[in-house]
Amino acid sequence: MYLWVKAIHLMAVVTWFAALFYLPRLYVYHATARDNGDEQAISYFKTMERKLYRGIMTPSMIAVLIFGGWMLYLVPAWFSQGWMHAKLALVVLLIAYHHVCLIYLKQFAQDRCTKGHVFFRWFNEAPVIALVAIILLAVVKPF
Numbered sequence: 001m002y003l004w005v006k007a008i009h010l011m012a013v014v015t016w017f018a019a020l021f022y023l024p025r026l027y028v029y030h031a032t033a034r035d036n037g038d039e040q041a042i043s044y045f046k047t048m049e050r051k052l053y054r055g056i057m058t059p060s061m062i063a064v065l066i067f068g069g070w071m072l073y074l075v076p077a078w079f080s081q082g083w084m085h086a087k088l089a090l091v092v093l094l095i096a097y098h099h100v101c102l103i104y105l106k107q108f109a110q111d112r113c114t115k116g117h118v119f120f121r122w123f124n125e126a127p128v129i130a131l132v133a134i135i136l137l138a139v140v141k142p143f
Helices: 002-036 039-074 076-080 082-109 117-123 126-140
Strands: none
Touching: 002 039, 002 082, 002 117, 002 126, 039 076, 039 082, 082 126
């Protein structure tokens, strides 16, 4: 059972991270289109952003949490290991990042976002750092 739960968890992680990488990239393009006054592109980005967040990003985050929690249920000894505490702290930060993405999604949908494309290029890097750290913690288990 554990290996099936782990496989589904990993599929959900890959899907969630794909969305965490792509949505802020859409924000880069959206901010650029806004600055250039391209109304057709702005409308297109609003639709893409909404569908990505609601149809892929949020369901995959929920699946990550369900199947990750299930794995912890199956192997409760991990709760006593430091690497797991660090990994869970990073997951909490990713959940916060996910919800910050929602704030920007709503701002763009209402034409109220004032952040520029350069901001979103930097904002887009946060999940990369988290991914590297989480993989190292989960595979190496350094402490």
